[in-house]
Amino acid sequence: MTQGYVEAKEAFVDEIKVDEYIELEGSIRAYKQLEYSLERSLKMVLLFGKPGTGKTILLHRLYAQHKNKKDLHFIETPTGNRREFYDKLFTIFTGQKMPPNSTISFETFVAYGKKVKDERKIIILLDEAQMYPTEMLEEIRILSDTGSIKFVISLHKTDNEDLMAKKHFQSRIWETIELKNAELSEIRTYIHKRLLNQGLTEVANQLKDRHFKLIYRLTGGNMRECNKLLYTAFEIAEYYDKHHPAKLDYRRFPSKILEMAAIKTGMIHV
Ligand SMILES: Nc1ncnc2c1ncn2[C@@H]1O[C@H](COP(=O)(O)OP(=O)(O)O)[C@@H](O)[C@H]1O
Numbered sequence: 001m002t003q004g005y006v007e008a009k010e011a012f013v014d015e016i017k018v019d020e021y022i023e024l025e026g027s028i029r030a031y032k033q034l035e036y037s038l039e040r041s042l043k044m045v046l047l048f049g050k051p052g053t054g055k056t057i058l059l060h061r062l063y064a065q066h067k068n069k070k071d072l073h074f075i076e077t078p079t080g081n082r083r084e085f086y087d088k089l090f091t092i093f094t095g096q097k098m099p100p101n102s103t104i105s106f107e108t109f110v111a112y113g114k115k116v117k118d119e120r121k122i123i124i125l126l127d128e129a130q131m132y133p134t135e136m137l138e139e140i141r142i143l144s145d146t147g148s149i150k151f152v153i154s155l156h157k158t159d160n161e162d163l164m165a166k167k168h169f170q171s172r173i174w175e176t177i178e179l180k181n182a183e184l185s186e187i188r189t190y191i192h193k194r195l196l197n198q199g200l201t202e203v204a205n206q207l208k209d210r211h212f213k214l215i216y217r218l219t220g221g222n223m224r225e226c227n228k229l230l231y232t233a234f235e236i237a238e239y240y241d242k243h244h245p246a247k248l249d250y251r252r253f254p255s256k257i258l259e260m261a262a263i264k265t266g267m268i269h270v
């Protein structure tokens with residue numbers, strides 16, 4: 001009897017593990033563009049793509065690989081709270097925590113940005129820009145205009161946010177990098193690597209071409225959807241393994257289970 005469905009399930013928990021980054025063609029392409037954009041004199045760089053296409057993991061990777069060589073900073077999930085944003089800016093500028101009860105005006109930040117223009121090339125990675133209110137995005141734009149701060153911004157792609165991006169950053173000097181859903185071959189690599197990273201060769205071998213085609217069809221190549229589907233599928237397999245092992249074929253993963261998982265996660269309706 002093949003074990004490993006429990007571990008296989010765990011392998012698809014949707015979280016960011018930079019040291020388990022998987023080299024997928026589209027992801028690597030976007031990463032190289034990101035790295036290149038760090039060197040260029042751009043004020044704004046926009047990393048654009050649907051939720052679940054791998055934007056956050058790329059920003060984490062960029063940060064991990066360049067933080068020791070550059071004046072590079074990462075602002076993760078925002079709260080939309082201006083005070084918190086200013087606190088973070090203060091720390092980036094001074095290396096210190098903002099003293100409690102003090103307030104620093106936005107103009108002070110802008111003045112600082114202008115002052116250090118020739119000394120510092122600050123780069124701020126800013127994830128989930130669609131969560132910032134319009135006024136804060138406008139402040140970000142003004143800060144980038146001081147010439148000492150480059151923003152690399154990730155943005156979920158939806159129709160509204162397209163508009164927002166256009167309205168706010170039109171006419172700015174910036175580059176747009178787009179991440180698309182994965183191709184079938186990338187989905188296969190992604191799933192294989194996730195399993196093999198955990199030493200789950202046998203489970204990986206149970207997945208054949210037709211499984212990958214089915215997974216691709218169900219998820220459209222979206223990695224978050226793929227995580228959800230496989231997590232649920234291995235959870236179901238774990239149940240059968242425990243209670244009805246005779247119903248499992250340990251040479252080939254039952255497609256039926258993938259279909260059950262798709263129903264459970266709402267990817268197909270019955
Ligand atoms: N190249 C990759 N290597 C490993 N895991 C990845 C890769 N791309 C995406 N993922 C995984 O897919 C899921 C979605 O990626 P994420 O970066 O959160 O997407 P987004 O920020 O675009 O919504 C996460 O669990 C992430 O770890």
Ligand SMILES: [Mg+2]
Pocket residue numbers: 055056057127128
């Ligand atoms: Mg994200």
